[in-house]
Amino acid sequence: MIQLYHVYKNYNGSSPALTDISFVVEKGEFVFLTGPSGAGKTTLLKLIFCSEKPTGGQIIIDGKNTSRFGTREIAELRRKIGFIFQDFKLLSNKTVYKNVALPLDIIGHRPREIKKKVSYVLSYLGLQHRANYKPLSISGGEQQRASIARALVKEPTILLADEPTGNLDPALTNSIMELFLDINAKGTTVVIATHDSSLIKKLNKRTITLEGGKVIQEKE
Amino acid sequence: MIQLYHVYKNYNGSSPALTDISFVVEKGEFVFLTGPSGAGKTTLLKLIFCSEKPTGGQIIIDGKNTSRFGTREIAELRRKIGFIFQDFKLLSNKTVYKNVALPLDIIGHRPREIKKKVSYVLSYLGLQHRANYKPLSISGGEQQRASIARALVKEPTILLADEPTGNLDPALTNSIMELFLDINAKGTTVVIATHDSSLIKKLNKRTITLEGGKVIQEKE
Amino acid sequence: MTISLLIRRILFFVKEASHNIKGNLFTNMVAIFTISLALTILTSFAVFFINMEDMLDTFGADVQVIVYLKEDIRSDSTSPMKEKIRSFTEVDSINYVSKEMAIQVFKNELKGQKGILDELGANPLPSSFEIGLKKPFRNSDGVRTIVAKLKVLEGIDDIHYGQEWVDRFTAFLSFFKAAGLIIGVFLLISTIFIISNTIRLTVYARKEEIDIMRLVGATESFIKTPFFIEGLFEGLAGAILAFIMFNAVRYMLLKNIPASFSSLINIPFPVTDFMIILLGIGTAMGVFGSFISLTRFLKQG
Amino acid sequence: MTISLLIRRILFFVKEASHNIKGNLFTNMVAIFTISLALTILTSFAVFFINMEDMLDTFGADVQVIVYLKEDIRSDSTSPMKEKIRSFTEVDSINYVSKEMAIQVFKNELKGQKGILDELGANPLPSSFEIGLKKPFRNSDGVRTIVAKLKVLEGIDDIHYGQEWVDRFTAFLSFFKAAGLIIGVFLLISTIFIISNTIRLTVYARKEEIDIMRLVGATESFIKTPFFIEGLFEGLAGAILAFIMFNAVRYMLLKNIPASFSSLINIPFPVTDFMIILLGIGTAMGVFGSFISLTRFLKQG
Ligand SMILES: Nc1ncnc2c1ncn2[C@@H]1O[C@H](COP(=O)(O)OP(=O)(O)OP(=O)(O)O)[C@@H](O)[C@H]1O
Ligand SMILES: Nc1ncnc2c1ncn2[C@@H]1O[C@H](COP(=O)(O)OP(=O)(O)OP(=O)(O)O)[C@@H](O)[C@H]1O
Ligand SMILES: [Mg+2]
């Protein structure tokens, strides 16, 4: 599903963010990406998501080489990928409901269908009472959950989650991990970047550890 | 140092965010504030910081009742309080260095002094190599550390930290906790809102637990 | 794209745009107000210029060539002569003034210096033709051409045409047209720039929103369309406001100036046409403004 | 506040402002450009209006009252009469035209109709005073006042003053002034609004920045001052650009219009004064624009 071959990334004027990264994530896999702050986890996810271009190497998603993608193909790809951003990236002038509905609006679902799906995911994440609030009027953890809801509502074939539980309490963290395992069981490929070592220990899944932009450890 | 008497907070049109909160934090104390997402931790810190007004009750900081504060007194208070925001609130058009130097510029320190202090705190937090980057060009954990640096550089008498380690790996979390203990030992009153139960367990300090806007547990 | 999807899209975009307008009400109001001011200035200038041109055209009717006839001209030769002159392409009208009519006019003009009239015995004034010119020839060149043609005719004593006045009028007309054109073009460009700059600033303030939309998989047209609708609305609302302001200024002028000059601030078209033109220009500029503002942002990545 | 702190503050604010200008270069350019266009329009109108007024003043010098004297007036009484008339407050200049001078002028004027001159035997024209009026009285009312005063004098036959022309001139002048005032005020207000709206949009885009500054403990003046400096810079740069654009338009006009009208687009002050005025207005509007934009934001919480 996701194949990286000798991927390099240098942001201009700084030491390389990623050096010679190669790995393959199969369809339906569940992978943790970990490593200290500044290791390059977010950068790696952004490359897969085509919001940054690699300086070198090849990235193949679902059989297609992303290096030749134009804006149209990138938009198409993103409609299949759910991305939970580390900084949420919610639209501050839209309510939680509209933020979560946006990916479905983009795909062009029917209003009735959108309503059903959005309500379902919001209530699963305990946000139904915040549906009509703007992101700046809800708590940090609620924002994070809204961002998770937006990524999941379109039933993506790939889920990329960047530190999805940094603002959540242990109980919520558990229920969200269960949700991730659940959609993974239904066939979605999941890649989660996290610092939370207890989480990684508990789930005992394949884990790729980065440090200074290099893969220093891989555990199946 | 911080006294709350029967404090209430209702954001307009929603169920109360805080209900009848009373507690006292003595000068030089170290207190954890915990509770599930949406419990009211951030709201409580905002009230102390005068960025929200209580709907009812009295908040007394350093002997002064904040309810009578005007813009001038609020600005003065904030120059004494270091606040680490859950969403960082860094100025995106300024470098990390300038963001961290800002509180000292506001107080009006000498440039040489500012340089010394900022450099010190940046290198302690492992950010010296990111000093000339803008916040959007650094990793999430680096942004969080920049926000911590900005709160600490002015050597505040009160430190309010809202989820200060949500984006940091365990090693960095430890060294930052040590830093907090260190400035606490030097006399700064510290209040930390966090979900991280392992952190609370390890440090074994006074802990106030909120849920649904009420104090449900206090542990010395 | 199926029909039902298309309809859903259109509904979505309109809802989206109206939501954005409400959400950014303050910015939108500021933009609409600026657009309306720029349009009012442009409209006022255009209306003033068109009216002024009309007024000058009526002045142009004063450009006249007077042909004084010889004393000894045979009375049966004036009629063919008149027809001959009338056949010149430059000639719009021709009028015969007999000696008697001439002295009458002279008497009226000289009311002041009665002394002169008392002294005059026989009628010393010649008969003449007063020749009016067609529009394109009401200027120095046109006058010179016709004078050259008249000079060769038999029975002519002298030709008069207030050379100084015609030259001045011609000069003023060319000044007026050149100045009007240059200032008009400058104002038009300024208006386009002010409007597009204003919209640009409102779009720029929402750069983050555009970036996020893109990250969620929105296509360019999906992102742009609500902005176009918003620009269209701003332009339209600005034009309506401009129409109101223009009429307010016009009303104030009408109250404060002598009636004889009110023609200068007439609206030179039917009011509905005027509104349609104004609204058309406003919406076109609004859409164009958002178009060039968005091109900039959607290029980057 | 100590002196060294004050100096440090000033340095900080200037550095801050210049950093912000560089950081928001695009927005700043857009704002400066809009400001310069608005200022150019205002300046062009003001210059045109002032020149037009000057030109009308020279026309006003044509407002003349001619007093025809009786045939039998004693030659030693003209001199005291002249002095008497000169002493009227309305009178600016007075000029005696003898019978001989009058006939000479008449001959020159009537070049065309030579016949009349041949018929004239004795000089039938009266001697006269040509009276020029002071500026405030070059209108219908002024003329009527002086005529009333003149009528009671001895030895006067008739008084002439081209009533129709004076009335028309007076009407045009009052039209011109009223229209100029209304349009000028409208343009001034528009310019102020366009400039402050533009700055408002740039400030609005940085609302978050202002909020964060406040959260870090910055006082109002600490937040506002760099914005004022930025507004000042935008106004100043806009004014400089307006000066350049105005002169470019002026140059284009000079190239394209008859020389006799170039006085209409003269700069009616010394160029340095003109620049100073323009820069003054630009900076004042820039600072004022940021002032009202900021007041709005700093009020909320
Ligand atoms: N500006 C606001 N307007 C309306 N409601 C708000 C606003 N800010 C917070 N709330 C609500 O008040 C409640 C408490 O919010 P608060 O941010 O204090 O929670 P928290 O304990 O910090 O949660 P988290 O751990 O998720 O950050 C939440 O339910 C939230 O939705
Ligand atoms: N836009 C950018 N321009 C320049 N450098 C960047 C940019 N984005 C990230 N970096 C740098 O690249 C390195 C990797 O960043 P990345 O965000 O991938 O780290 P991360 O592993 O996600 O860290 P964290 O756990 O703190 O979020 C960091 O040192 C960061 O400063
Ligand atoms: Mg990251």
Ligand SMILES: [Mg+2]
């Ligand atoms: Mg919070």
